Amino acid sequence: MPTYNYKCKDCGRRFSLELTLAEKESCQPECPDCQSCNVFQTFNRVGVLGGSKSGGVSGCSASSCPSSCRSCD
Numbered sequence: 001m002p003t004y005n006y007k008c009k010d011c012g013r014r015f016s017l018e019l020t021l022a023e024k025e026s027c028q029p030e031c032p033d034c035q036s037c038n039v040f041q042t043f044n045r046v047g048v049l050g051g052s053k054s055g056g057v058s059g060c061s062a063s064s065c066p067s068s069c070r071s072c073d
């Protein structure tokens, strides 16, 4: 099952969800912290324009990070 990475625009929380394509299409993800629907999908392999995050290494790789991981906070 593919893992999708999201970031909450309201509180800045990053989280990952394992969703089937059908689930992804039918469900609007919610932030696990503030339950906001104001989240957007992030992509690991796409460079960030402006470079503020490029090359940055945080706690763990988001692609392999389970939603329960706390080191991404």
Ligand SMILES: [Zn+2]
Pocket (backbone or CB within 6 Å): 008, 009, 010, 011, 012, 013, 031, 032, 033, 034, 035, 036
């Ligand atoms: Zn949030």
